[in-house]
Amino acid sequence: MRKLGLALAAAVFAAPAFAADVTVGVTAIVEHPALDAARDGVKDSLAAEGFIDGDTIDFVYQSAQGAPATAAQIARQFVGDGVNIIVPISTPSAQAALAATRDIPIVFTAVTDPLAAELVPSLEAPGGNVTGLSDMSPMAEHVALIKEITPDVETIGVLFNPGEANSVSLVNRLKEVAGPAGLTVVEAAATKSADVQAAARGLVGKVDAMYVPTDNTVVSALEAAISVAEENDIPFYAGDTDSVKRGAIASIGFNYYDVGVQTGKVVARVLNGENPGDIDVTFASGSDLFVNPGAAEKMGVTIPAGVIERANTVVE
Known part of the structure; x- marks a missing residue:
């Protein structure tokens, strides 16, 4: 060099x-x-x-x-x-x-x-x-997707690191679009990757679904949070499509x-x-729909056929 x-x-x-x-x-x-x-x-x-x-x-x-x-x-x-x-x-x-x-x-x-x-x-x-x-994530589309796949969801827990400015912006945006859609947002903070599983466990019994935005701390320990969702039949959604390959139910993203x-x-x-x-x-341009029917099944969810049909990628 x-x-x-x-x-x-x-x-x-x-x-x-x-x-x-x-x-x-x-x-x-x-x-x-x-x-x-x-x-x-x-x-x-x-x-x-x-x-x-x-x-x-x-x-x-x-x-x-x-x-x-x-x-x-x-x-x-x-x-x-x-x-x-x-x-x-x-x-x-x-x-x-x-x-x-x-x-x-x-x-x-x-x-x-x-x-x-x-x-x-x-x-x-x-x-x-x-x-x-x-x-910047298409947050309104994320909320609409969550409601389409799991229409009975009323409360969603969001896992994020409040020390990441990007995540704070996304959580604020989630709150803006969740209210009109009939969703209540419950925050769960994880300031380091080792805290992710405990933060997810803290949401059990309080929320109908979990969501992680494009938060680097949580995504780096994603499997720890997903394991909690699977153990408790809580639908788990993500802000990025790579996380769907790792076990989230679905996402619309780049x-x-x-x-x-x-x-x-x-x-x-x-x-x-x-x-x-x-x-x-x-x-960033481009927006793809990823779904993971196998992950959904582990959380007690069946993805509607119409969602699967229009998905760009169906994770097997």
């Missing part, structure tokens, strides 16, 4: 293009299928744009293993190493990157609410050294590999000389 000084790293804004030996620092708050898929999508997208790992770029990836303090250390390390661009995956990693540098370009991805997370002051031409891609591909195209624009502050923050 070539080590660049901060002054040279900052010069990326003015450079027309990088010829070779460019370092792309990629970091995620934790490793789980959705974030891993986003990382792979970024890497493949960059290769398609001519930025090939081991040839024209060094693609360096580090996971914070769920620890915000480690995310901050990784960001500072990237700055010290003089990477040309930082690609943080998830809100905590993006916040850590911005705290570490106002000079090196940052292109975030899998960030739910960039404004609430104070990453950018505006979605349009945000200015500074930051832009990226939001994965293909996170495609989210990574979309992000990689923005990264390439910056590597080719555009100022990230001049690039609008965009929202």
Whole structure:
């Protein structure tokens, strides 16, 4: 890896293009299928744009293993190493990157609410050294799906880490759309992955269904929560489609590999000389319905045939 000084790293804004030996620092708050898929999508997208790992770029990836303090250390390390661009995956990693540098370009991805997370002051031409891609969940569609599959549900327990700004935004949005749909929301906090199972157990007897948004802490320990749902015949829904493969009943969401591909195209624009502050923050496109009839059966639920018929993916 070539080590660049901060002054040279900052010069990326003015450079027309990088010829070779460019370092792309990629970091995620934790490793789980959705974030891993986003990382792979970024890497493949960059290769398609001519930025090939081991040839024209060094693609360096580090996971914070769920620890915000480690995310901050990784960001500072990237700055010290003089990477040309930082690609943080998830809100905590993006916040850590911005705290570490106002000079090196940052292109975030899998960030739910960039404004609430104070990453950018505006979605349009945000200015500074930051832009990226939001994965705000289609929460109203999630609630409608829950009501369609399990119409008797009146109370839903949401598992989330209140320390993740993205999750707080999603829970607030869930409350906004749940009320008109006749649902009451019960919160269950888990500040670290080891707390997830206990948080799920705390919902037993209080809720008719469980839901986890795109919360990195809970998703990293998803099976622990799903086991509680299965033991107690409580329908379990998720905010991302990868979690359906792991045992949730259903979700409407993004293909996170495609989210990574979309992000990689923005990264390439910056590597080719555009100022990230001049690039609008965009929202991930595409929406797939995933269902898991086997998981539903374990929770005492039968998914309606009409839902299965229109699903993009039926997990066997």
